[in-house]
Amino acid sequence: MSFALSEVALERQAAVRRFVDTELIPFEVEAELNDGEIPAEALKRHKAMAQELGLPRFDVPAEHGGLALPILDQVAAIEPVGRVTNGLGWCYPEAQGWMFEACSPAQIEALIKPMMRGECYFAYAITEEGAGSDVDDIVATARRDGDHYVLDGEKWHVTSANLADVLLVQAKFAGGPADGAHGLFFVDARAPGITTVRTPAYTHTYRHHHPILRFEGVRVPVANLIGGREGAGMAFTYAWFRRERLMIAARCCGAMERLIEEATAFAKGRIIGGVPIAERQLVQAMLADSVVDLHTSRMVTWEAAAAHDRGLDLKSLHARCSIAKLVASEAAGRVADRAVQIFAGRGYMRENVAERFLRELRVDRIWEGTSEIQRLIIAGGLLKRGLAGTIGAGG
Template identity: 30%
Template sequence: MTFPLNADQTQIQDLVRRIARERVARRADEIDRNAEYPQDMFDLLKELGLFTLPFPERYGGAGSMLSACVAIEELGRVCYNTAYLLLVQWVPFGAILAGGTEEQKERLLPGLAAGELRGAFASTEPQSGSDVARIKTRARRVDGGYRIAGSKIWCTNSHIADFILVAAKIAEEGEAARINLFIVPRGAAGLEIGRKEEKIGARGVPSCPVFLDDVFVPDDGRLGGESPQGFKVVMEAFNQSRPLIGARGVGLAQGAIDHAVDFVQQREAFGRKVSHFQGIRWMLADMQMQTEAARNLVYKAASLVDAGVTGAELAACSAMAKCFASDTAMRVATDAVQLFGASGVSAEYPINRYFRDAKVLQIIEGTNQIQRNIIANSLLGRAPA
């Protein structure tokens, strides 16, 4: 570890690493194989009080994005899905904290912090993933609130969420349509959650389509109230949380290295341990160098958040962290599978799980192509349409 952690962060790292190895690791393969929501792991994270880690102390958190990245990395090192449970809780928390009214914060944040409430975020649509501006879901003003009609896909956690933050376009009279977020409670009339997607990775935290058939949301269900900047504020807040996605990549890469090192030290070929061959040793050296570089970039981005840095500087660094770390996870996991040989493609060994989860991470939470656009824009400005 070359990036300095303070005493509190080191304590969090030691605690989560021990819990991950002793209580999480043994469940990882089963969670992936059965593709069932790991309620026991959610309860464990709730018991540890990790749901507010990156958020202010008033909600029971440490107020540190770096501390949150450390926790995500240690969990992701043994079980991507358990690490994902933290993130899907943090996304609605962060959105409401950044863009919600005081009433909305008081109503929802304590429950999310305690693990008594679960939320989900629904933005992606069949024709608009990265291109959020083209969403077709609409909210029309009616007496006392709004009626929302449309559909979403890849809504993670929606099958158990107590509420879903739904992105929809609304056009007030005399104004151009703009995107807003609406708090749609579970059980709302006209809300339907579809069957979960069969995913190659991230299998333990289901993602489902969401259908909204004229769903009524009262005025106090519009995130941020009447503020026209609500959605923009939330999107900017997501720049601050992007290092968490990178931390998942670092955890995957380090976990793949852990498995690969153990395997090559036990296996023999041509009368020698596989770990004695120079080609193998160099592969592992490259894997560790790439992972350490990714870790330092992720921790730098998290430290910028903790230092209060915002705007273009943070956006670019966060994009680099997410992109580089997830690409590194994919490269390292691919090489780890190669080191396992035929065993690498066998379901009897866990290394293929790291490979599949890493591929997912390159796509979700902002594709790596979009991250490269953000980085290029910081250097060159936006390209003409």
Template identity: 40%
Template sequence: MIRDRETLTQLLDTIARFVRERLVPAESQVAETDAIPAPLVEEMKALGLFGLTIPEKYGGLGLTMEEEALAAIELGRTSPAFRSLIGTNNGIGSAAIAFDGTESQKRSYLPRYASGELIGSFCLTEPDAGSDAASIQTSAVRDGDHYRLNGTKRFITNAPRAGTFTVMARTDPSIKGARGVSAFIVDADTPGIGLGAKDKKMGQSGAHTCDVIFEDVRVPAENLIGGREGEGFATSMKVLDRGRLHIAALCVGTAERLIDDALRYAAERRQFGKPIGEHQLIQAMLADSRTEAYAARTMVLDAARRRDDGEATGTLSSCCKLFATEMVGRVADRAVQIHGGAGYIADYGVERFYRDVRLFRLYEGTSEIQRTIIARNMMRTIS
């Protein structure tokens, strides 16, 4: 349950106002320059947006999963690039340490994530290991009181500005599956780390990804997350389990933004002597979009509450991620259709969201992987 309704309402109102008054007006600039203006980044820090989910004892707000989902819905009402910047600090960039790190690791890194001093990045995907995360090849070989890391990670969010990398690497080459993988905290200024060129993407301008190359990078053994080898894959699955609910909530907010834009256009645009919103085929698209967005919101908040209550929600997280990311794609397509020719023109912003939301069905587990997880877990319930 929500711990303090009044405080949460104030937080959500603050985020909504910041999104409406500061971020939405900057969307075109971010799209054109492929960069978030520095003053907005500083405002995000001042509002505590980099530490929404980090425990209060380490300088964050310590939101529950339900509270985080509600905040993500508000952040989804603007360009995904803004959320992407703070998303790794609240999710995949910090969660491994928050979940399984030693107390020393938590004290050292979490306060700096919460303040925005450090940007965290999560390094799992490789050129030949994406959906099959257990097959990663990046190696970590013990060398005295250090490990030597070698390998390449691909499509790493926020890597160009990261202060740390959470790296999944194979510490036991004799174990080919998940049990041979360990997790490390790697400071970005460590010698031997190289960055590839920024990826030229289909959408989400302002959110940057690139390759991260590790060549004999010496990482102190104390930076092995949790101090135990062979736990990295389990840690990464915990991280992704929570992250999938966050992405699903983000999709709800984006869908609601698109529905609002489409509805406003349908009320203003006139054809055949009346607003196009009075034509039944336009109404059908609006109604279908509203219904699906409501269904996704309900799913996400239910799963989030269950997680907060201590239930195992791996299957539900995948259900939410699958439905919400597919849903927002359909809503974006309808929004373009409702706008007609104007929907294909950059001035209205709808085509930008159409491209932006396509990524949601790919990262943190593709739709196909979510279906596999859901069905596999269903089969396990059969005795």
């Protein structure tokens, strides 16, 4: 199968890579040694440049001022963002296509369009202490009270909550005709009743924190329900999962590319016994295996993106995105480990890109659905729709 990108798509991909390589990567070590923080003027410039590149508008319909790019073009352009460590690529909010289907005109004007302009930042509050990859295990509740819902519960790993203006909170309806069904709500991040239980330290060094938030009697206007009806929440969560899994795979490809480049350059210049280690066959084997991991992951990810553009049915797309995330996230971990080995002692220094990626890429096998959950989704697709219905017909 061919994945031909247009000249415009290739130019966009190259522009994003230039932005990452010349603007973001130079701040990695400073961010690593300063709790993820970089100078305010640099962050402001990065946000402005991301806007100029259109990154927040890639998936937005044209009628709402977006670029409405094919998913394949989006994946190709997002891949270079994975080249940078320390969350520096998270310098822009992203409006996603499903939001314009799920949200009311008022919600789009008040929340989604400001996010497109970089004026509003979201954080997803879905995971709970006893509910991770299986979202149906959540116990947070939403009870109707007149023209409001009252939210109660506790959410874990609320990524970027410390920087967010709005939380997307998932809860189950308590009472009413949709009792037990899922709902998604826009919630003001500063609403009364929201408290930070604690902010755990994580393996990576990001300015984006992942606190545990408690919701106690948080009143949310009925107008803030996403989807316009009770019980529609899971459909939008699945749409979010599909996109996030695909983009995680794309960023993993970008990370692998950077690691291979850096490890190869080092191996060419590192002399032992009068010979560059790049000439040693065991080092060559590690580099070769890493190239195979990258190429395989990229092809699987790009195929899943192309399947979106072909209009494949949602259940099959769900499996394709799971395959892409599983393949790319597992491969990226292997590539990072090999890169550390090639750098040897240097690869264990925090100033080294391989050390940082070894820590940062590990979470890609966990968030937005663990590798084990992806395997269950893929196997479920196989058992229900057969091999052709899961990965397409051969031949």
